[in-house]
Amino acid sequence: MKPIPVASADVTGNEEKYVSEAIRSSWISSSGKYLDQFEAEFAELCDSKYALSCSNGTVALHLALLGLGLRPGDEVIVPSMTYIATANAVRYCGAEPVFVDIDPETWCIAPDAIEAAISPRTRGIIAVHLLGHPADMDSINQIAAMNGLWVVEDAAEAHFALYKNKPVGSLGTVGTFSFFGNKILTCGEGGALTLNDSQLSIRLKMLRGQGMDPRRRYYFPITGYNFRLTNLACAMLCAQLERREEIFAKRNAIFDYYTECLTGIRGIGFQPCAPWAQIAPWMYSVTVDPHEFGQTRDDLIATMKEADIDSRPFFYPLHRLPPYVKSASKQGQPLEVTNQLGATGLMLPTYNQLSFEDIDRIVSVIRRAASSSTPIRRAA
Template identity: 45%
Template sequence: MLPVAEPWITNRELDYVSDAVGRGWISPKGEYVREFESEFAAFVGSEHALATSSGTSALHLSLVAAGIGPGDEVIVPDLTWIACANVVKWVGAEPVFADVTEDTFLLDPDAVRSALTTDTAAVMPVHLYGFPCQMDSILLIAEEHGLFVVEDAAEAHGAAYRGEHVGSLGDVGCFSFYGNKILTTGQGGMITTDDDEIAERIRLYRRDGMSRSRKYFHEVVGFNYRLTNMQGAVGVAQLERAEEILAAKRRVAAEYRDRLADTPVRFQTEREWATPSYWMNAPLFESGEDRDAVVAALEDADVETRPFFYPLHDNPPYRGRQSRHFPVSMDLYDRGLNLPSGPLLESGDVARVCDVVRGALE
C-alpha cells in the first residue's frame, strides 16, 4: 500500500539516536535538545525556539504564557485539527470559529473581522496543509484590536509568507513533529517567538512550574511538556536534511498538479505571496460523489487516502455553540481529499495514484 504519509529516516537519525542512548542521555536533559532548539530558531528566523512534547502542548503552552483564560475568546479556523479548539477550552477560554476561503482553504480575514467581539483576546491562523495564511491582513486586525497571534505552523515547516518563514510572523509560532509531519521526531513540538518574556514563561510552565533558580521550588501550576534527548537527536538530523526533504515534497506536489492539470480536480491556490511546503496534496473534486468514487478506487488499488478535517463547529464537543454558518468549510470537507504526499514517493508512485484518480473520474 502507498501510505498517505511516511517519515524519511536515514542512518544519520539512527547514528544520532544511538549516540544519545550510548551516552545515557535519553531524558529531556541533553545536548541534542538544546542543539535542536538553537538550529530550529535559526531555521525559522526567531530569537527563541522551545521544544515541547507535541504540537498540541506547544499551542497550550503558548496560550498559558500569553495569559489567555476565562472570559477570553480565541478565533480559530473552522477547518483544522481539533486540538486548536481544545487548547482554548483547556485554558478556560472560548474558541470562536471563523470560516476559510474557498480557494486557499485558509482562515478568511473577513470572517475574522466578523467574529470579533469585545472578549476577543487572540487569533490562531493555521497554515493548513503547508500553505501560509494571508498574514498581513490577520496581523493588521490583531494590531487594531490588541490580539495575541498564535501561528499554528504544525504542518508548515519551511513554508514562507512574503519571504519570511511561517512561525516568525505572529507573537508565537507552534510546530508539530509527529511522525507524519514534514520534519519529525516521532512525537514532539516547538514554540518559536521573539518575545523574551513569553519565552521565559514557556520555560517556567514547560517543566512543572519549577523555578529556574531554585531547584524543586515550584512558582506556578505547570506541565510536563518537554521533549526527550532521543527525540531531539532525530530532530537535529532531520533539520540538517530539511532542504532535501522540502525539495522532495515540492517535487511530489508539482507532479500531482501537472498530471491532473487537465481534469476537474483543483488544488489549493498558490498565491504570489506564498511559498508552500506541501505537507499534504489536497485535491478538491466537483462533487462529494466524485470524491467518494476516487476514494473507493484508490482503496481498491492499495492507495491510502484521508479526508479533510471535519469542520470544528459540527464536532460533538462544539456543536450548537455558535449561531454562525460555515458553508465553505463544510463544502471543502464534502469534496476534499488528501492523497499520498510523503517525500519518499517516486514519480511512478505519483503516476499510479493519478491514473487511478483519472480512471475513477472518467
C-alpha cells in the first residue's frame, strides 16, 4: 500500500517557472519584482494596508513583538494550546508568556481567561487562530482596548480564514503568517506580517533589514536583524496565490468528505465552528474519546502507522513543556480544555493531492479500530 503522509506541499503550478525567472534575472536576494508583487497582493487579500514578507512564521511573531516594543519583564497572554513558536517569540524579547485556556467552542484563546490573567506587567495578547479557526476577535479587541493592550493575531495556520466576513490578519494590531511546507500556501520556509499602522510598518521594515534608515542607505540608527525573505521564495508564493481558489476548493472538498465519512463513528469528535467563523482548511482535525472509541488517540496513531498512514497528535500544551513548566506553575490558571484537547486531538492527513480513495482508506482504518475495540468504562 502506498504510504499516506500527514502533509505534502503542492508546488505544481507556475512555482518552478517563476523561480527560474527570478534566477535568470539574478534578483535572488531580498528585493525584486516577486517580493513587491507578493507583498502587494497579500496585503490586499488580507484587507490590510501593509504586508511585509519575512523569513518564517516564528520570525514574523518575533518581529511583531519587537516592533510593538516588548521588553524584559513584560508579560504577554498566550493560549497554551498552540505551536511553541508563539511562546518562544515572547521569550526572545526577554518577556514572559502567561498561559491561558482555550474556548471549547472555538479551540482558540478563551476571552474570559484573558481577563483573569491580566497583571500590571501585561503588554499584549497573542490570539492564535488555531487550526484555521479564527479566535473571537471582537471580544479580544474589547478586552485589549479596555486595558491598553495590543493584539497580535498568529494566523500561521489560518490563511484567509474569515471572522464575521473579515480576513484574519486585519483584525488585531498586527497579523503574522507562516508559509512552511505544511501550510495551505507555502514557499518552503517563509512568513509575513499584516498591519494598517504606517509608523509601525516603517519600524518593522527597519527591524527586518538590520535597522537601516529608510532615507539614508547604510546608516543604522537602531539595532536590527536580518529577517528578510528572498525574491525566490516570493516567486513561489506568487504562483501559490495565483492558484489559491483551486487550492481552497480542493482542501474544502477534503474537509467535507472527511466529515461525511467520519460522522457516526463512536468516540470521534469534530472541530467546532462558531457561527461567525469561516475556517481555513489547514489540517483536518478530530478528537478521540478513549472511553467511547475503545482506544486512546495514541493507540489510533499507532494503528494508522501500521497501515502506512501518518497522522499527528495535537500540540503538547505549552505549560507542560520543559521551557515553560516552571514559570507556568506559578501562574495558576486551570487549563482544563487545553489539557483535554492535548490528550485527545488528532490531525489527519490533509494536502491538495489527497484523493477521496485515500480518505476512504484512512476512514476504514479508523472505523475498523473502533469496531474491534470495546468502549472503556469511565471511572465513576
